[in-house]
Amino acid sequence: MSGRTSARPHPRRLLGTLLLATALTPMATSNSYAAEIETLELPGLAEPVEIVVDRWGVPHIVAQNEHDLFFAQGFHAARERTFQFEIWRRQATGAVAEILGRRELLRDKGARLLRFRGDLKRELNHYHPRGEAIVTAFVEGINAWIDIARREPERLSIEFELLGIKPERWTPEVVISRHQGLVRNLTEELQVGRSVSLLGPDKVRELVDFHPGEPEIALDPAIDGTLLFADILAPYRAARSEVRFRAEDLVNADDADDPDARGASLFPFEKRGAHAERADEAGPFDDRDIGSNNWVLAGTRTKSGMPILANDPHRVLGVPSLRTFAHLTAPGWNVIGGGEPVLPGVSIGHNEHGAWGLTIFRIDCEDLYVYETNPDDPLQYKYGDGWERMTTIREEIPVKGEKPHVVELRFTRHGPVLHENREHNTAYALRAGWQEVGGAPYLASLRMNVARDWESFREACSYSHIPGENMIWADRDGHIGWQAVGIAPLRKNWNGMLPVPGDGRYEWEGYLPIRDLPHLSDPEQAYWNTSNEHVTPEGYAHRRAIGWTWTDPYRGDRVREVLDDDRDHTVEHSVALQVDQLSIPARKLVPLLRDVAIDDPKLNAARALFDDWDFVLARDSTAAGLYAMWERRLETNVRSRFVPSVARRYLPTLSMRNIIGWLSDPDERFGENPPAARDELLRKSLAEAVAEMTERFGPETANWRYGDEKFKHAHLKHALSDAVDDETRKRLDVGPLPRGGNSYTVDNTGRDDRQPTGGTFRVVIDTADWDESRATNSPGQSGDPASPHYGDLFKPWAEGEFFPLLYSRDKIEAAAARKIQLKPISEVD
Numbered sequence: 001m002s003g004r005t006s007a008r009p010h011p012r013r014l015l016g017t018l019l020l021a022t023a024l025t026p027m028a029t030s031n032s033y034a035a036e037i038e039t040l041e042l043p044g045l046a047e048p049v050e051i052v053v054d055r056w057g058v059p060h061i062v063a064q065n066e067h068d069l070f071f072a073q074g075f076h077a078a079r080e081r082t083f084q085f086e087i088w089r090r091q092a093t094g095a096v097a098e099i100l101g102r103r104e105l106l107r108d109k110g111a112r113l114l115r116f117r118g119d120l121k122r123e124l125n126h127y128h129p130r131g132e133a134i135v136t137a138f139v140e141g142i143n144a145w146i147d148i149a150r151r152e153p154e155r156l157s158i159e160f161e162l163l164g165i166k167p168e169r170w171t172p173e174v175v176i177s178r179h180q181g182l183v184r185n186l187t188e189e190l191q192v193g194r195s196v197s198l199l200g201p202d203k204v205r206e207l208v209d210f211h212p213g214e215p216e217i218a219l220d221p222a223i224d225g226t227l228l229f230a231d232i233l234a235p236y237r238a239a240r241s242e243v244r245f246r247a248e249d250l251v252n253a254d255d256a257d258d259p260d261a262r263g264a265s266l267f268p269f270e271k272r273g274a275h276a277e278r279a280d281e282a283g284p285f286d287d288r289d290i291g292s293n294n295w296v297l298a299g300t301r302t303k304s305g306m307p308i309l310a311n312d313p314h315r316v317l318g319v320p321s322l323r324t325f326a327h328l329t330a331p332g333w334n335v336i337g338g339g340e341p342v343l344p345g346v347s348i349g350h351n352e353h354g355a356w357g358l359t360i361f362r363i364d365c366e367d368l369y370v371y372e373t374n375p376d377d378p379l380q381y382k383y384g385d386g387w388e389r390m391t392t393i394r395e396e397i398p399v400k401g402e403k404p405h406v407v408e409l410r411f412t413r414h415g416p417v418l419h420e421n422r423e424h425n426t427a428y429a430l431r432a433g434w435q436e437v438g439g440a441p442y443l444a445s446l447r448m449n450v451a452r453d454w455e456s457f458r459e460a461c462s463y464s465h466i467p468g469e470n471m472i473w474a475d476r477d478g479h480i481g482w483q484a485v486g487i488a489p490l491r492k493n494w495n496g497m498l499p500v501p502g503d504g505r506y507e508w509e510g511y512l513p514i515r516d517l518p519h520l521s522d523p524e525q526a527y528w529n530t531s532n533e534h535v536t537p538e539g540y541a542h543r544r545a546i547g548w549t550w551t552d553p554y555r556g557d558r559v560r561e562v563l564d565d566d567r568d569h570t571v572e573h574s575v576a577l578q579v580d581q582l583s584i585p586a587r588k589l590v591p592l593l594r595d596v597a598i599d600d601p602k603l604n605a606a607r608a609l610f611d612d613w614d615f616v617l618a619r620d621s622t623a624a625g626l627y628a629m630w631e632r633r634l635e636t637n638v639r640s641r642f643v644p645s646v647a648r649r650y651l652p653t654l655s656m657r658n659i660i661g662w663l664s665d666p667d668e669r670f671g672e673n674p675p676a677a678r679d680e681l682l683r684k685s686l687a688e689a690v691a692e693m694t695e696r697f698g699p700e701t702a703n704w705r706y707g708d709e710k711f712k713h714a715h716l717k718h719a720l721s722d723a724v725d726d727e728t729r730k731r732l733d734v735g736p737l738p739r740g741g742n743s744y745t746v747d748n749t750g751r752d753d754r755q756p757t758g759g760t761f762r763v764v765i766d767t768a769d770w771d772e773s774r775a776t777n778s779p780g781q782s783g784d785p786a787s788p789h790y791g792d793l794f795k796p797w798a799e800g801e802f803f804p805l806l807y808s809r810d811k812i813e814a815a816a817a818r819k820i821q822l823k824p825i826s827e828v829d
Contacts, residue, residue, distance in 0.1 A: 057781030074141030110239030197225025311357025362547025619707025707738025
């Protein structure tokens with residue numbers, strides 16, 4: 001049955017004229033024009049649904065039953081982000097080679113190796129008592145839009161025309177895909193293993209900021225460390241990497257400017273380069289550019305006397321944005337907030353009772369098992385006193401322009417086989433907690449969406465397996481709390497930091513109950529904050545269940561510094577703190593430079609920029625520009641001095657905490673005269689920074705502005721940006737605009753010149769008055785370049801402005817820009 005529209009302009013053409021040009025001000029909610037109305041009749045709906053889209057693109061969905069609520073959420077999200085949905089589906093199912101050819105075969109094989117193969121019904125109902133029904137309704141809504149778009153391709157966004165493809169229908173298996181999960185243990189485990197094999201455990205512990213405590217990191221004698229340098233994780237890494245387009249992929253490929261051009265990422269779950277130095281080799285892991293902040297304050301610290309909760313999850317910047325806002329209202333549901341558009345529900349937000357947010361908490365739920373294989377039968381691996389046989393599954397992968405490619409997927413008792421070295425009778429397999437029932441990222445938020453108090457929220461958290469998170473809570477009764485979540489394997493005889501033999505001596509003994517992970521409620525200091533740093537209580541009983549490497553503490557320290565001094569906190573204070581760009585490392589490092597003897601007048605003049613600097617990495621600051629360059633050179637030079645060259649490709653990037661410690665208190669590692677050697681390193685780094693700034697911007701220091709387009713800026717490149725002509729690229733890309741901050745500021749903007757990561761999605765939630773909550777979502781709510789909501793939030797975000805996240809019906813109506821009436825389809829005559 002087909003969807004029908006009322007006698008109005010075509011919806012996609014109409015979309016471009018719905019919103020009048022208005023100034024986006026943080027607090028404005030008045031409406032000076034009537035909302036446009038669109039009516040659609042859809043198969044699958046039981047009762048009418050209304051979607052009110054406010055002027056910031058947030059859909060407020062009102063349904064009369066649960067099924068129709070999630071049907072409408074799926075329908076609207078798929079309509080706004082159709083191309084994003086289609087690429088997600090292909091990544092999840094291993095069907096990218098079907099449109100991009102054989103270069104994507106490894107990705108598709110990896111996706112099929114890593115997909116969930118358990119009981120689907122049990123899986124879906126893990127996330128909510130009616131999870132199967134909710135996910136099914138969500139998928140039905142997606143497919144209702146896909147069916148319309150396939151029949152009327154003129155409704156589709158430009159990407160489909162450029163690539164000559166149409167979107168395909170979804171199944172619940174796509175929703176529960178694990179390919180986007182924020183896990184990093186396997187990469188870290190292999191690189192630590194490689195580093196240990198090159199340098200030994202003592203040297204690696206000296207260089208890596210493992211904490212709290214010092215893990216045992218000696219390789220088991222049964223493992224040949226020299227074999228760890230093969231490209232063992234190739235299918236794992238390929239399956240989790242971004243989809244990149246080339247000009248040759250376009251329908252008019254013969255007219256393309258550059259047939260070898262490589263596109264940007266559509267779903268940038270991990271920063272390209274953060275984990276890979278080369279396409280075929282995993283490089284050192286670096287967490288500095290990925291992070292999040294959250295905090296929650298009790299009423300005793302707020303002006304209103306009620307809790308305030310703030311959250312800005314940091315991910316790679318992209319267009320469209322990774323997350324989207326939605327407001328879901330139906331009997332039993334009244335929740336608003338954000339999450340990934342391809343998932344039902346809300347992962348960060350609030351209902352009428354309380355609010356919640358998240359940041360990454362380190363839990364090691366992956367292990368790399370190394371097997372001795374039988375020289376006479378490479379499909380057998382040693383386990384205990386005998387041999388076990390791998391399971392083999394054959395699948396066909398469609399390939400553009402070719403016959404389907406047949407792949408053989410192998411599995412041991414622990415999981416998928418990632419690599420086989422038949423010359424050395426060795427194989428490697430992954431065991432992952434996310435392959436268990438409940439391993440779909442963020443879906444357990446469905447239970448959180450209906451939590452009524454701290455205890456029901458904690459119960460909902462006990463179903464949240466992936467990723468490891470710091471969940472915070474604030475409610476209307478005045479309570480606040482923190483619960484770490486994630487699936488944490490119990491390892492009795494090792495800590496999970498290195499590859500281990502798969503012969504049965506290193507087995508998991510179940511999982512730690514999530515409620516036994518670190519948690520607290522109503523803390524004495526009347527607030528709690530996390531920024532991916534170590535916050536585990538001293539003497540925590542289950543040390544091996546949590547991670548050993550954490551983000552540097554400076555973002556979290558800055559938040560605590562501000563909150564400790566604030567006893568009259570407001571929403572505006574949290575908004576300001578989310579965009580705070582004061583650098584604690586700068587405050588520690590710059591004083592070390594002041595006493596360094598420098599004879600060069602040019603260097604002395606440059607150093608003088610720091611004399612009255614407030615250590616804020618503001619986009620219009622010349623001192624911030626010089627400091628940022630000096631900090632980069634300092635990190636590089638310290639790494640060159642301390643890390644043996646043979647291990648630099650594999651050893652984790654040095655933590656800033658270690659670097660500051662070494663520079664502040666130089667020891668024998670600097671040589672015979674540690675203070676003098678330290679000072680020379682500081683001077684050399686300054687000289688290199690000045691030379692770089694001079695080359696880029698000229699000798700006048702007034703031109704060394706941090707936010708210069710050639711220095712620190714945000715420019716969001718579409719997945720097809722590098723594959724299309726200049727005119728089309730202008731329609732697809734968003735930016736550039738100047739930025740400030742870096743990896744160590746609360747406003748985490750990463751280390752690169754073009755901001756790679758950050759908190760493009762932000763919320764500050766006021767439990768005293770839900771309508772006073774604030775939000776951002778750069779560049780906009782829509783993924784269609786023809787939509788006014790494609791890039792309308794980019795400039796306000798870049799300038800630190802927020803919009804009101806409206807919750808009450810009267811405020812929503814006042815800010816309505818568009819109304820969509822979804823009705824059950826009429827009987828066919």
